[in-house]
Amino acid sequence: MKKLIIYLSLFTFSFAGCKKIISIDTENADPQIVIEGKINDQLIDQQIKISKTIGYTEANVFPKVSGASVTVTDNKGNTYVFKEGTTPGTYINKMKGVPGVTYSLNVTAEGQTYTASSKMPNVVKMDSIGVIKNFFFGRERKTAAVFLKDPANETNFYHFNLYVNDILSERFYVNNDRLTNGNDLRLQLFFKPPTNDHDSDELNSNDKIRIEMECIDSNIFDYWYALSQQSNRGPNQGTTPANPTSNISNQALGYFSANTYEVLSATVK
Known part of the structure; x- marks a missing residue:
């Protein structure tokens, strides 16, 4: 019995000596533009919000992008200019979307242009x-x-x-x-x-x-x-989370929705 205890101890020690320290690289990635925009069928201040991603080690505060040029056009020939409001990074135009119409977004921010389009579906109540x-x-x-x-x-x-x-x-x-x-x-x-x-x-x-x-x-x-x-x-399920596919061009994150x-x-x- 004493020999068995000694063998088990040696066996356990040998596995303990095989541990390897793995260093995980958590370097911050380059910031990306995030655009979140909706045009709905209510007469309200429609909003296009523009911000930037942050690094892995940075505080959970997403920088707002000011000074952008934001326009929305529709397939009826109308153009809507969105102006930055009192909240930095939030661009506003009071308008009402129409079901069946396709709306196209054009954003120029920090020297880059981003586009997207979305067709507003019919109303279901x-x-x-x-x-x-x-x-x-x-x-x-x-x-x-x-x-x-x-x-x-x-x-x-x-x-x-x-x-x-x-x-x-x-x-x-x-x-x-x-x-x-x-x-x-x-x-x-x-x-x-x-x-x-x-x-x-x-x-x-x-x-x-x-x-x-x-x-x-x-x-x-x-x-x-x-x-x-x-x-x-739930926890410990599935694969590593990934960014959902955006309908905005030029590798921007987020979405533009007419709904x-x-x-x-x-x-x-």
Whole structure:
């Protein structure tokens, strides 16, 4: 028995001596332009936001890009000039987008030009929103849900934002009608509070829920879908996160979307 203990000790020690220290290179990459823009079908101050990425070791503050030239044109011959507002890096024009029209973005910033285009889909309305009761291991859980009728004569893509007591869920919610074309849809949106928030991910009586729905084009669906795949993974699952494919040229990050917009609110009973 003593010999066995000695052999095991030597065996363990030999493996301990094989450890190798691996140095991970975390050098900062060159900053990249990030453009986030939406044109919707409401008469509001439409916004194009321009910022830059930061290095791995830098503080979580993204530099805003001022002094850019930002225009949006449509296939009807209209041009909209976006002016920088009081918030640096945010460019504004009060206008109303029209379903069926294609909008093209042109941004010149820091000597580089970036372009993108997006066609605003037809309007699809939510029928209602509500709460569905599910049972997990004998325990009831309430979940926000959207109810709508998907049109049968076209391909549709949807993006949703969920707020609970004015807190935006960290999940990304998207849907297409590839398998449900023309059906009555009931889409459940599971709430995910911010990671630094101590609020529960469960819905309780008297909670206020608000759901925004956007009808989006296929490129923007691909963008939000890629983000949803990453955000909905649990720890230690999947591959290393990557930037979703942007519809903006010249290797810019972000997106430019022409989409419809609707919002409904309800109270959990």
